[in-house]
Amino acid sequence: MAIRLTGVTKEFDGASSAAVDNLSLDIERGTIMALLGPSGCGKTTTLRMINRLIEPTAGTIEINGVDVMSQSAQELRRGIGYVIQQVGLFPHRTIASNIATVPTMLGWEKARTSARVEELTTLVGLDHEMLDRYPDELSGGQQQRVGVARALAADPPVLLMDEPFGAVDPIVRGRLQDELLDLQNKVSKTIVLVTHDVDEALRVADRIALMNVGGVIEQLATPDELMRDPANDFVKSFVGEDRGLRRLGLNAVSALRYHQGPVVDAGATYDDAEQAIAREGSDWLGITIDGRFAGWTKVPEVRAARANGTVLAEVQRFDPIAQIEPSSTLRAAMELIMSSNSSVAVINDSGRFGGVVTLEDIRRALSSADIEAADGTI
Amino acid sequence: MTPGSLPSSLVAGATNPIIRWEWVVEEWDQVWQAIVEHVTLTAMAMALGLIVSAVLAAIAIRYRWTMTPITATTSLIYTLPSVALFALLAPVFGNLSRWTAVLPLAGYTLLILVTNIVAGFQAVPPSVRDAADGMGMSRTRRVWTVDLPLAIPFIVTGIRIATVSTVGLVTVAAIIGQGGLGRLIFSGLRRAFWTPMTVGASLSIILALVIDAVILVIGLWLAPWQRRRKAAAT
Numbered sequence: 173m174a175i176r177l178t179g180v181t182k183e184f185d186g187a188s189s190a191a192v193d194n195l196s197l198d199i200e201r202g203t204i205m206a207l208l209g210p211s212g213c214g215k216t217t218t219l220r221m222i223n224r225l226i227e228p229t230a231g232t233i234e235i236n237g238v239d240v241m242s243q244s245a246q247e248l249r250r251g252i253g254y255v256i257q258q259v260g261l262f263p264h265r266t267i268a269s270n271i272a273t274v275p276t277m278l279g280w281e282k283a284r285t286s287a288r289v290e291e292l293t294t295l296v297g298l299d300h301e302m303l304d305r306y307p308d309e310l311s312g313g314q315q316q317r318v319g320v321a322r323a324l325a326a327d328p329p330v331l332l333m334d335e336p337f338g339a340v341d342p343i344v345r346g347r348l349q350d351e352l353l354d355l356q357n358k359v360s361k362t363i364v365l366v367t368h369d370v371d372e373a374l375r376v377a378d379r380i381a382l383m384n385v386g387g388v389i390e391q392l393a394t395p396d397e398l399m400r401d402p403a404n405d406f407v408k409s410f411v412g413e414d415r416g417l418r419r420l421g422l423n424a425v426s427a428l429r430y431h432q433g434p435v436v437d438a439g440a441t442y443d444d445a446e447q448a449i450a451r452e453g454s455d456w457l458g459i460t461i462d463g464r465f466a467g468w469t470k471v472p473e474v475r476a477a478r479a480n481g482t483v484l485a486e487v488q489r490f491d492p493i494a495q496i497e498p499s500s501t502l503r504a505a506m507e508l509i510m511s512s513n514s515s516v517a518v519i520n521d522s523g524r525f526g527g528v529v530t531l532e533d534i535r536r537a538l539s540s541a542d543i544e545a546a547d548g549t550i
Numbered sequence: 551m552t553p554g555s556l557p558s559s560l561v562a563g564a565t566n567p568i569i570r571w572e573w574v575v576e577e578w579d580q581v582w583q584a585i586v587e588h589v590t591l592t593a594m595a596m597a598l599g600l601i602v603s604a605v606l607a608a609i610a611i612r613y614r615w616t617m618t619p620i621t622a623t624t625s626l627i628y629t630l631p632s633v634a635l636f637a638l639l640a641p642v643f644g645n646l647s648r649w650t651a652v653l654p655l656a657g658y659t660l661l662i663l664v665t666n667i668v669a670g671f672q673a674v675p676p677s678v679r680d681a682a683d684g685m686g687m688s689r690t691r692r693v694w695t696v697d698l699p700l701a702i703p704f705i706v707t708g709i710r711i712a713t714v715s716t717v718g719l720v721t722v723a724a725i726i727g728q729g730g731l732g733r734l735i736f737s738g739l740r741r742a743f744w745t746p747m748t749v750g751a752s753l754s755i756i757l758a759l760v761i762d763a764v765i766l767v768i769g770l771w772l773a774p775w776q777r778r779r780k781a782a783a784t
Contacts, residue, residue: 225684249686260681264699264775274685306775322685332684 173234174201174362175222175330180231182217182387191217192387194231199379201329202360206377208367210410214387215366219332222364223252235330250274253323253331253361257338259315261307267318268303274326292321295358297351313344320352324359333365337372349375370411374399374422382407395422416538420503425496425519428537430527433516435460438485442478449474458518458528459489465518465525467491495520496529502537505529570745581734581749588730588757591720594652596713599659606660607667617668624661632658632719636726651728655719659712666708670701703776706769710762717758721750731757 175198182192192214199205207215220226222233224245233240240248261270268289269276275285293300296317307315316336323331336352337345353376356363367373373380374395382391382398384406391403399419402408411418434448435458445457449471458468467489477487494512496505498521509517509531519526574581606624610617635654643650674697682692721732729736731750738747770777 223684225680246686246688249684251686254681254684256677256680256684258675258677258680260675260677260679260684262678262682262696262700263675264696264773273687277685277687277691308775319681 173198174203174236175199175205175364176234177218177222178232178234180218180221180233180387181229182214182221182226183229190229190386192221192228195387195389196231197381197389197392199362199364201362203378204356204363204365204376206365206367206373206380207383208370208373208377208380208410209383210385211368213383213385215368215383216334218383218387219334219364219366222330223249223254223332225249250278250326251328251330253328255316255319255323255331255333255336257335259307259319259339261315261318261322263307266304266306267298267310270307270318271321271325273322278326288325289321292324295324295355296321311344312340313348316340316348317351320355324361329362331361331363333363335366335368338367338369345372352376370418374418382410417503419538420506420534421501423502423537424498425500425502425505425529426498427502428529428533430519430529431533433518433528433530434458435465435518435525435528436484437461438466440484442474442484445474445484458525459484459487460525461485463524465495465520468493493518497521498526502534506531506534566742566744568744569748573745574749577746581753584731584734584750585753585757586730587728588717588720588732588754589761591648591651591655591723591728591730592713592716592761594648595655595716595720596659596709598652598656599663599712599716600709602656603660603663603667606664607671610664610668611671620664621661624664627657628661630654630657632722633725636723640726646727648728650726651720651723655716655723658719659716662712662715663705663708666704666711667701670704670708671697673704674700699773703769703773706765706772710765710769713765714758714762717754717761721754730754 177195177197180192180195181190183190195214195218197205197218207218209215217226221228222235222240224240235252261267262273268286271289271292272285275288280288289303290300293303298314298317298321302310302314302318307318310318316339319336323333337348340348349372365373365376377395379392379394380398381389382393384390390410391398391407393401393403396419398407398411399415399422402411402415408415432448434452434454434456436445436448438459438461448454449457455471456468457471457474459466469487469489473487474484477484493514494508494517496508496517496519498519505517509515509529515530517529519529606620610620632654635657636651639650639653643653678696678700679692682696687696720728720730721735723729724732724736727733731754734746734750735754738744738750
């Protein structure tokens, strides 16, 4: 366990009840844990207790088995990345100098620091020209990338993020969330992310701790579990009515059991074709050539061609219909099927025909628990 | 016609023009000395004022409740009439001592300087402090490397206002025999010989403008990020 909170309580002076009351939570190494909840639920307090910006009243917090109270707060914080909503870049320092903050405090040599700054700039997708600029010369999204780079500078194993994308517009937010996931694939940090945005938690977290007032964890689950199986009414009302639709966005086409559909190779016999049509009860037939989806044709055309003695490969084909990749979400698949005015999307697995997806497949997958979160979750 | 031969004439005219350039050339040493004295008094008053203000501001920032009494006291000093204050201090230090002039002058800078220093520190965005603390920066390091640089534009503004008003007030100190350019002004007025008065008055105005410009430039040099922001805005 990378981070372990045991019976953590925080009572602020003068408050009638504890902000966080006897909270225990384990966060696995290399995963993203979202602390999700309404304002005042103690999620930020919990986060700030991990790096001791707030000292707990009771309980223990361990990082990699070491009690956070066993070292000085400053030493502890230099080993934990910290990203906040308002970014908090130093306006009077250049981007390079901002990123170098912790290495400088740790007394790294200049050459090592500047090499690390260059590396991080690339990692978070910033233009190297930005390094000599001041924060005010950057857009909000760029500033937040610098914030992440600065937090990662000394390569801390743990990253704390407090509403990191709350201050940017929705389009930039989505992009930054995707970038965070890409980044996480490369750096594998243990990340604790505070958010009040259900979509954000669903999109980036491996696990979500949904908190209620007093730091009470109402449910601790993977995003898909949270949507599929809300533990109580609070969870239900917090995540909203459209849980089914949200799950569509959480699961990839690859989570479905593919089936072939009425699709045959161009070299197949008409008997094979008829068999596929009959099996699927379909009015169309897909043709593959060398494992690639080449197009589709209507069943009457197939029969007319057979009567004419034309080979299957030469039956007039229509261009490939809706095609989708295995990594796309079920939501995208559904949207494609509806907008293409057909009942099916063809899975294009890096060029090769992978199978077909129908609305019925999607419905069935959502109604059962057979979506395998481990490899299907985005 | 010599200046001394015109005791009763109060009329500026052909015989007593606003400025006689021969006088300026002839008495340049005296004029230059007045400029030097004016700048010295201003600099001493500002240096003392800054030191005292820095201490007071540090106390006010550290212990918030002290802000009110500190502001009240410095405001009170600011309201004291300068002539009265110079006159009162003359017997204490003797009117030949520079301190007789410097102390009140420094006193007048406190209100502006303390207010601006405190405002500068208060203007540091909380998120910047939070980030600094969250990255494990010590308090001392944060104050010197984050808070202070960010407060500099405010502090520089305070110094500019205080310096310009000090340059003006120094002339008043002429009543106790200090006063730099003020002495030229007073002697011209006393003798109804306009040239020294004109020279003293215009030079004190020019001095105020020049010093203000110099501090402005130093301020921009100290806060390059602000310069860049202004450039980006235009």
